[in-house]
Amino acid sequence: MKFVTMRLGLILALSIATLVFLLTVTLTYTISQRSGASLEEEIGERLSMTSHQLVDKLDFYMWSRYQEVQLLQGLDALNDPDSSRALLDQVQTNIPAFSWMGVTDASGNVVASTNGILEGANIGARPVFLEAQTEPFIGDVHEAVLLAELLPNPSGEPLQFVDISVPLFRDGAFQGVLATHLSWEWGKEVLRHFDRTLHHQSGYTDLFVMSERDNLVLLGPDELVGKPLGLTLEDGWHVVTWPDGTDYLTGITKGEGYDDYSGLGWSVVVRQPVDVAFAPVASLERNILSFGLIAALVTAILGWLLASFITRPLQKITETAALMEQGKVKTFPHQSGIHEIESLASALESLVTSLTQAETERIHFETLANRDVLTGLANRTALRHYLNEAQTGQHEYVCFYIDLDGFKAINDTYGHASGDDVLIEIARRLNETSLDSAYPVRLSGDEFFLLFERNGRSHRAIARIGDDIITALSQPISFENGTARVGASIGAALWRSDTVPHTAIERADQALYRSKANGKNQITLDETLIA
Incomplete structure (x- = not known):
């Protein structure tokens, strides 16, 4: 009878240990896969946003x-x-930058x-x-013909x-x-500035500027400049196998x-080896799996050793886990006087803590993807999410385009x-505006956006708010090289x-453009705010 009792105990121990181990591994793997896929999307969006900022x-x-050349066009001094x-x-x-x-x-x-x-x-x-006998002409990047031997060229590289x-x-x-003739060195300097920033933030990254002509590489790695890229890509981000097989x-x-400049059709490509770009994903998945496996192993060992003592307490722990998933409790029960059960509860609580930390890391990366790198304000992606969420109610908002x-x-x-x-x-x-629930956004370059609830304000009150913001932004700004002041033009509309x-x-x-046309440094209200 004693022999039979021991075998039942062994079967029970093995069953409990195996069940807990499999459940923990399955849960951990599922969380790691979902978190990894979400993080990959955020990293891709951030890389695409970098190309948008550079172009x-x-x-x-x-x-x-x-604009400067057009300004010179109208001067009488050019007649002599x-x-x-x-x-x-x-x-x-x-x-x-004007070489000639x-x-x-x-x-x-x-x-x-x-x-x-x-x-x-x-x-x-x-x-x-x-090409400029009847209308303005802007020509794409080309090598010097007449000026090649007439202009100084310290680098020895072909002038462009x-x-x-x-x-x-x-x-x-x-x-x-x-x-x-505008020297192409300015483009190279802009690319170098972005390249230094990206290498500091993300490690190995390549930047390309491509012409609309046959996807010709204008700027980028030396071995590819002047050659067609040989890839057809759509805007956004993709995982692509390049001609080098990587x-x-x-x-x-x-x-x-930009504005009345229609552009030359340049495209900016930012690429990063998949193993470098998605290194945070692999690290996150490894951490989650490691924590999960360690916790599962500890749980299995405890189940093996303490099967005869944990049947009822294990049920209590299972119930607590269900309540924890619902957010009703945050810790596992600790039963005084039973050391083994307390160890099991601590191991499971460590697992939950580790998974919570992993989720916190994911949220951190998501925050980075929704923030402008330079100013820390929300970016276009964050604004789109914010507006989608705001559509669930029925409210009136004021849109300031700055x-x-x-x-x-x-x-x-x-x-x-x-x-x-x-x-x-x-x-x-x-960010320091006194408006309740104001949501400031940097759109691109020197364009900003501010969204806040109307809360019954009249159009005159909204205009005063805009004037106060213009006054605040127009105050002198000190920086390392000196002090300067900028103005601000605002277009306002109701949403x-x-x-x-x-x-x-x-x-x-459109209201912003009217502010610009009417002398700048002022706010113009759209008729939706005045009606």
Whole structure:
């Protein structure tokens, strides 16, 4: 009889140990797989957002230079060669990215240019003249032809330019062309800045800028520059096997220009080896599985040794686990005087703690994917999620579309690092707004967005809020290289949470353009707020 009792005890111990072990391993594996898939999505979105930020910066820079050339187009100084030469030399001194600027006559003869280079030469056969006789022309990256031997070139590498030229008219008659060659070194510097930031944050990462012509690589790894990429990719992020046989997490964004600059169709590609990009996923899964296996092993051993004593207490622990899943309790019961049961409860509680910590890590990565890297504000992805959640109720919200005035001058005068300091300070001031439930967002570049509940405010009260924000943002900002001040223009529109938010955002954007057109540094209310 005693022998039979021992065998039943052994069977019970094995059964309990095996059951607990399998349940723990299954639960741990399921959590790790789901957390890993979610984290992969967040990492991919973050890589895609990086490509979007870089292409936006390139388009904004080109728009800025385009605006400067258009401003020169209307100056009377260009009617006289001596005045033209002095003006162009001054512009080149202030904006060295213009490697060469010249004014031609109607036949393409250069009559005035920076440092006198190419004066007397005829550029009538070059696209920079031919394509700009009736409307502005912006040409894609190309190597120097006439200027290759005339401009200083310390690096020894082939000189590359982007063309910007506009026609010149007098009394309606075509007089010539204002032609400029913009050095492609500025693009390389922007890429290097992003590359340093990405290597610091994410390790090994490659950046590419591609032309619309046959996916030609304009910027990127030396061995690929000047060659077609050989891949067809859609905007967003993908795991792609590249021609070198390596799998890369790849994010791509095609530029759409900026304001009245339609863009050159450049695309930015950011790639990272899959094993590097998804290293946090593998680490998270390993941690979850390790904690789960250790806890399962401890639980199985305790079940093996203490089967005869834990039948009833185990039932209590099982019930507690169900309550814990429902959030009704947070700890397992500790039965005083029974050391083995207390050890089992502690082991299971450690497992829950470990899994909770793993989930906390996942939430942390999700937060990073929804935050602007520079300012810490919510980004476009976070705004989209926020608006989707807000649509569950019936509320009225005010949308402020904010664009900084004079920010480009800070970048041009003090450099991009100082410009970044200004954006960080602007974000801090938006965060400190006294509005209840205000939700500040950085959209891109120097564009911001602020969403808050209307709460019955009149359109005059909303206008005062906008004026207060403009006043706050316009205060002087100190940074390492000096002190500067920016203005702000705001477009405001009403969004009702039972309607599509995209329409309200567009109306706010249109109101912003009216603020810009009417002199900047002011708020314009859409008719949805005034009616």
